[in-house]
Amino acid sequence: MDRLTAEQKIIELSKLIEEHNRHYHLEDNPQITDQEYDQLMRELQDLEDHFPDLVAPDSPTQRVGSTPLSAFEKVEHKTPMLSLGNAFNESDLRDFDRRVRQGLGNQPVKYVCELKIDGLAVSLRYENGYFITGATRGDGTTGEDITQNLRTIRSVPLRLKEPLTLEVRGEAYMGKTAFEQLNKERAEKEEALFANPRNSAAGSLRQLDPKIAASRKLSTFIYGIGEIEGKRIDSHSEGLTYLEELGFCVNEERRAFDSIDDVISFVNNWTTKRPELKYEIDGIVIKVDSYAHQQELGFTAKSPRWAIAYKFPAEEGITVLTDIEVSLGRTGVVTPTAILKPVILAGTEVKRASLHNEDIITQKGLMLGDHVIVRKAGDIIPEIVGVLKERRTGEERPFQMPTHCPECGSELVRLPDEVALRCINPECPAVIREGMSHFVSRQAMNIDGLGEKVVAQLFANGLITSVADLYYLHDKQDQLLQMERMGQKSVDNLLQAIEASKANSVERLLFGLGIRLVGAKAAKVLAEHFGSMDQIMQATTEELVTIDEIGPKMAESIRTYFSMPQVHELIDKLKAAGVTMEYKGMRVQAGDDLPFSGKTVVLTGTLSKMSRQEAEEKIALLGGKITGSVSKKTDLVIAGEKAGSKLEKAEKLGITILDEEAFIALLS
Ligand code: IVH
Numbered sequence: 041m042d043r044l045t046a047e048q049k050i051i052e053l054s055k056l057i058e059e060h061n062r063h064y065h066l067e068d069n070p071q072i073t074d075q076e077y078d079q080l081m082r083e084l085q086d087l088e089d090h091f092p093d094l095v096a097p098d099s100p101t102q103r104v105g106s107t108p109l110s111a112f113e114k115v116e117h118k119t120p121m122l123s124l125g126n127a128f129n130e131s132d133l134r135d136f137d138r139r140v141r142q143g144l145g146n147q148p149v150k151y152v153c154e155l156k157i158d159g160l161a162v163s164l165r166y167e168n169g170y171f172i173t174g175a176t177r178g179d180g181t182t183g184e185d186i187t188q189n190l191r192t193i194r195s196v197p198l199r200l201k202e203p204l205t206l207e208v209r210g211e212a213y214m215g216k217t218a219f220e221q222l223n224k225e226r227a228e229k230e231e232a233l234f235a236n237p238r239n240s241a242a243g244s245l246r247q248l249d250p251k252i253a254a255s256r257k258l259s260t261f262i263y264g265i266g267e268i269e270g271k272r273i274d275s276h277s278e279g280l281t282y283l284e285e286l287g288f289c290v291n292e293e294r295r296a297f298d299s300i301d302d303v304i305s306f307v308n309n310w311t312t313k314r315p316e317l318k319y320e321i322d323g324i325v326i327k328v329d330s331y332a333h334q335q336e337l338g339f340t341a342k343s344p345r346w347a348i349a350y351k352f353p354a355e356e357g358i359t360v361l362t363d364i365e366v367s368l369g370r371t372g373v374v375t376p377t378a379i380l381k382p383v384i385l386a387g388t389e390v391k392r393a394s395l396h397n398e399d400i401i402t403q404k405g406l407m408l409g410d411h412v413i414v415r416k417a418g419d420i421i422p423e424i425v426g427v428l429k430e431r432r433t434g435e436e437r438p439f440q441m442p443t444h445c446p447e448c449g450s451e452l453v454r455l456p457d458e459v460a461l462r463c464i465n466p467e468c469p470a471v472i473r474e475g476m477s478h479f480v481s482r483q484a485m486n487i488d489g490l491g492e493k494v495v496a497q498l499f500a501n502g503l504i505t506s507v508a509d510l511y512y513l514h515d516k517q518d519q520l521l522q523m524e525r526m527g528q529k530s531v532d533n534l535l536q537a538i539e540a541s542k543a544n545s546v547e548r549l550l551f552g553l554g555i556r557l558v559g560a561k562a563a564k565v566l567a568e569h570f571g572s573m574d575q576i577m578q579a580t581t582e583e584l585v586t587i588d589e590i591g592p593k594m595a596e597s598i599r600t601y602f603s604m605p606q607v608h609e610l611i612d613k614l615k616a617a618g619v620t621m622e623y624k625g626m627r628v629q630a631g632d633d634l635p636f637s638g639k640t641v642v643l644t645g646t647l648s649k650m651s652r653q654e655a656e657e658k659i660a661l662l663g664g665k666i667t668g669s670v671s672k673k674t675d676l677v678i679a680g681e682k683a684g685s686k687l688e689k690a691e692k693l694g695i696t697i698l699d700e701e702a703f704i705a706l707l708s
Pocket residue numbers: 122123124125154155156157158160161162210211263264325344347349
């Protein structure tokens with residue numbers, strides 16, 4: 041492709057990609073699939089690799105995380121990032137209104153109400169329309185330079201629709217779904233969970249490695265202008281509309297009102313509607329709309345007199361800790377749960393709160409019968425914040441964690457480096473029962489009609505002792521029919537669902553086995569890589585850690601699991617029942633006899649006989665690893681028509697180059 045055509049194509053693709061970013065992030069209305077989006081990005085990346093001098097600073101490719109920093113630089117804010125005074129009830133809001141009207145000599149006043157997004161305050165600086173610096177609030181005068189991380193957020197425009205120099209302020213946040221997904225993945229990897237979306241947004245943006253921020257689904261809402269050159273704006277509402285026109289994501293739930301009564305209705309309305317939002321808010325911000333009025337009102341030492349933050353009532357309450365229950369999970373971990381005298385928090389009754397582990401009980405100094413403070417933040421599970429020791433009567437009793445498994449009686453152990461107590465008896469009925477529920481769950485073997493209650497009954501009636509027994513239940517129809525709420529139809533459906541699950545691709549079984557640290561994603565990667573259960577069972581720790589997604593801890597856990605003779609018996613029994621032990625999807629083959637085994641391959645130029653995606657898939661299937669740029673580590677370059685700078689570089693480095701014909705010959 042010649043330079044001019046490439047330039048045009050780059051502009052076209054960049055525009056298209058940013059348009060799709062807008063559909064996705066600003067309008068919440070994606071128009072293409074993630075794969076199609078990735079394909080566009082790949083095409084652009086490829087063109088930019090050929091013509092590196094055509095890479096624009098606002099190219100969508102510049103969003104992917106660059107190299108890690110060793111520390112954040114400090115950034116002085118051009119205008120200070122102030123915080124707001126708080127209002128906690130209607131009377132505080134009326135006081136605010138009175139102060140405002142008095143300050144303005146009782147002129148009519150217009151307020152703009154906005155949602156108070158629960159994230160991290162950020163400041164974004166643009167020069168001549170380009171995103172230059174992004175910073176945290178810090179102490180209000182000096183923040184930290186988190187530009188690299190903010191660039192990865194797709195709702196942050198890298199270039200504005202006009203070549204302006206301005207500084208805007210807003211909130212970076214993580215939506216509820218992204219937050220739950222992130223915590224789920226972290227739980228699978230036994231990593232510490234984030235307590236709420238605000239912590240996860242702040243934690244992601246304060247990472248020195250921008251790749252981490254890039255992998256977290258963060259968004260922004262811009263709510264104000266810090267400074268703007270060469271544009272006259274008269275009011276906050278006008279400013280917000282203009283920010284939207286420039287390409288920023290501005291929250292659409294904003295409203296302007298002429299009276300404090302209407303403001304109060306807006307606040308009350310959101311107090312109840314708040315759970316419907318896809319992100320967390322912790323209040324409503326009320327701002328005087330006219331900039332002239334804002335100027336007239338001015339600032340106190342800490343905050344503007346023209347704005348206030350209404351904070352939703354604290355979702356905390358005081359109640360009594362009546363008991364602590366301990367239960368066993370599928371990995372044998374004993375989890376204590378606080379049983380509370382019911383208390384209403386954020387509109388729902390709270391009766392239980394997880395205590396996670398023994399250390400938390402000790403740290404908080406909890407005793408049975410204590411008065412405790414309980415908090416429930418939005419959708420987040422309730423937690424005990426602290427104990428009111430001053431309310432003790434002397435009747436409180438200390439709590440002792442059991443030393444033996446409440447179910448099977450074996451001694452509980454605390455493994456080195458772990459806070460959790462575990463029952464390590466592989467035959468513990470509680471562990472097996474929990475493991476069974478996991479085995480049949482949707483992401484694992486996906487067996488319908490086998491809810492927790494049915495599993496417990498099958499167990500109690502001695503119909504199953506391991507997951508493999510499920511596949512022999514067809515011989516026990518009479519006993520099944522004797523179980524509670526089990527008619528012929530339910531039995532038929534159940535047996536059919538069990539039968540159907542035999543055909544599942546092996547990653548479901550692998551995940552279902554509940555090997556410590558092996559989540560659904562890791563199971564898929566393993567299945568894809570090794571192709572069958574037998575191969576996975578034979579894999580050494582060294583082989584396992586060569587796979588990108590498998591770390592040493594997980595590799596060790598897999599090895600330990602498959603070294604147990606009872607596991608081999610279990611797999612044999614499943615095999616004999618006809619459960620699939622093979623991966624059924626497209627597979628990356630292992631072995632050193634494949635054409636691309638262990639080779640790092642770069643594809644460049646255009647192929648005439650197949651698409652780029654097809655070629656990439658084939659290379660991966662035959663053991664190769666595709667990378668985007670040519671370096672000393674590249675083993676092979678496949679050069680199609682009009683290959684450019686990558687081909688030149690490969691020639692310079694003396695790397696083996698294949699043309700399309702040679703590539704196809706190798707494939708066959
Ligand atoms: S206005 C001088 N608007 O709430 C005005 N703040 O103390 C500065 N926040 O940490 C803030 N949503 O980051 C404003 N729509 C909104 C907001 C908002 C969230 C945060 C802000 C700051 C705190 C206010």
